Amino acid sequence: MTGLLRSSIEEQFSDIWLEGELSNLRAPGSGHVYCTLKDKTSQIRAVLFRSSAVRLRFALQEGMQVIVRGRLTVYEPRGEYQIVLDTVEPKGIGALQLAFEQLKERLAAEGLFDQDRKKLIPQFPRTVGVVTSLTGAAIRDILAVLRRRWPPLHILIAPVHVQGESAGRQIAEALNALNDLSFVDVIIVGRGGGSLEDLWSFNEEIVVRAIAASHVPVVSAVGHEIDVTLADFVADLRVPTPSAAAEAVVPVLAEVVERLRELKGRLGQVMLRHCAFERQRLDAGIRGMTDVRFRLQEAAQRADDMVGQLREMVQQLLTVGRERVHEVQRDLSDLNPIFAIRQGLATVPQFSKRLEGQMGAVLAQHRHRIHVTLVQLNTLSPLAILARGYSILQTVPAGQILHRANDVEVGQEVVAQLASGRLSCMVTRVFDDSSV
Amino acid sequence: MAAVKFEEAMARLEAIVGELEKSDLPLDESLKIFEEGIRLSKSCLKILEEAEHKVEVLVQDKNGKKRIHAYSPDDEADELSS
Numbered sequence: 001m002t003g004l005l006r007s008s009i010e011e012q013f014s015d016i017w018l019e020g021e022l023s024n025l026r027a028p029g030s031g032h033v034y035c036t037l038k039d040k041t042s043q044i045r046a047v048l049f050r051s052s053a054v055r056l057r058f059a060l061q062e063g064m065q066v067i068v069r070g071r072l073t074v075y076e077p078r079g080e081y082q083i084v085l086d087t088v089e090p091k092g093i094g095a096l097q098l099a100f101e102q103l104k105e106r107l108a109a110e111g112l113f114d115q116d117r118k119k120l121i122p123q124f125p126r127t128v129g130v131v132t133s134l135t136g137a138a139i140r141d142i143l144a145v146l147r148r149r150w151p152p153l154h155i156l157i158a159p160v161h162v163q164g165e166s167a168g169r170q171i172a173e174a175l176n177a178l179n180d181l182s183f184v185d186v187i188i189v190g191r192g193g194g195s196l197e198d199l200w201s202f203n204e205e206i207v208v209r210a211i212a213a214s215h216v217p218v219v220s221a222v223g224h225e226i227d228v229t230l231a232d233f234v235a236d237l238r239v240p241t242p243s244a245a246a247e248a249v250v251p252v253l254a255e256v257v258e259r260l261r262e263l264k265g266r267l268g269q270v271m272l273r274h275c276a277f278e279r280q281r282l283d284a285g286i287r288g289m290t291d292v293r294f295r296l297q298e299a300a301q302r303a304d305d306m307v308g309q310l311r312e313m314v315q316q317l318l319t320v321g322r323e324r325v326h327e328v329q330r331d332l333s334d335l336n337p338i339f340a341i342r343q344g345l346a347t348v349p350q351f352s353k354r355l356e357g358q359m360g361a362v363l364a365q366h367r368h369r370i371h372v373t374l375v376q377l378n379t380l381s382p383l384a385i386l387a388r389g390y391s392i393l394q395t396v397p398a399g400q401i402l403h404r405a406n407d408v409e410v411g412q413e414v415v416a417q418l419a420s421g422r423l424s425c426m427v428t429r430v431f432d433d434s435s436v
Numbered sequence: 437m438a439a440v441k442f443e444e445a446m447a448r449l450e451a452i453v454g455e456l457e458k459s460d461l462p463l464d465e466s467l468k469i470f471e472e473g474i475r476l477s478k479s480c481l482k483i484l485e486e487a488e489h490k491v492e493v494l495v496q497d498k499n500g501k502k503r504i505h506a507y508s509p510d511d512e513a514d515e516l517s518s
Contacts, residue, residue, distance in 0.1 A: 122443060123443050123446070124442045124443045124446065126442070126487065129494075134493075140509075143491060147489060151489045152484055152485075152486075152487030152488060152489060153487070153489060153490075154487075154490045154492070155490070155491045155492070155507075156492050156493070156494055156504065157491070157492070157493045157494065157507060158493075158494045159493060159494075159495065173496070174494075177494060177496065177502060178494065180502075181494075253484065256446075256484070257481070257484065259446075260446075260449075260477055260480050260481060263449050263450065263453050263473075263477060264473075264474070264477040266453050266457070267449075267452070267453055267456065267470060267473045267474060267477065270453065270456040270457050271456065271466065271467075271470045274456065274463065274466050275463075278463050
């Protein structure tokens, strides 16, 4: 019965289109893919055999909205009917577009497109490798532009198919081969414009990885301006067209030669200027030295003047000094004591004569005065008085000279001094003057 | 690699001219790099004069052996054998 059903179903539903959501996605080692296709109200088992699965450009994902084409069949061991898928297309977006997005996301996550992986394109390559097809406009454009801009260039073409089954592998191999040569300075990889399908090789993982692995900087130029491939993301430089790639890898020879000439000219000019400047400095130095010599001469002259003045001054001082010495000497000789002594000595006899004369007079005078005095003395002498008959009474034994009668008592002894000799007398009566 | 040599020579030459134009170098130093600059500019021109335009094709035969031969615009047939 199952067999009957199966042949009936297979006959009736040999080519059907379904739309739905993928679920229960399983991909065991066999390479076949099993899943359930469902919509809001129903579901159906589906199988994608390996031969069809490998043709799929994108990866099936759980929950993905798809449009499938296939045939219905019955899986007899379980008695279940299922759809054997021939093609699976993502809904709303092309399969290639989806594959592109998926691979881009995966490789980006690996860091293959990171900016810091990018190598610098050399300014002056000697050998440029070109990976493209020998047919088509791309290679002609590249060769023409390279030749026009930079004739002294070695161009090495690694011819490849740029579309079709083997294109991706060929492109990757060509990139590796050019890297192996070790004298290639930069590689252009690309092709002219085409559909997304035509450009697909440049989105293949093998190509992207070969570009990433290249030690030689890679410039990608795929299709036209609007076409963007994964090769563009991973390349060290992305340019919109093959011609632009050629322009990017070589400068214009005439400009470089002109630049060289200009540099050479500036080199000479700046050196001339430098030399002129140094020459000026030298001249200034020499002038400065002349000035110094002049100033030295001036200074020497002034020094000479000053020495002359000094000599004169010293001479004057010496003259004045000498004169002063003479003066002092003269003064000194005037004051010489010998002159005073001589003078003094001359006056001595004179003085002694005068002295002698004077002395005689003085002596006579004194002699006379002594004589007078002696006469006077003589008259005043008590002896002289006594001689005139007076006497002096003196107490005994005190020897007091008596002036008044009351000074003595009756019976008292008194001595009378006479001009010649003495008398011891006894007081017999005392007569007071008042009683007289 | 010649490319590096030329690139370096150009860069050095630019640097020398820049340095000389700043002109704060002593004369003997200036003369030294000036001579170097002249040498570099000459050798750069010489590199350019001696390099020749050459287009070649790198092909691999069926055994994977690589071969380089001169390119001619009607080489297109070769592509099929690669």
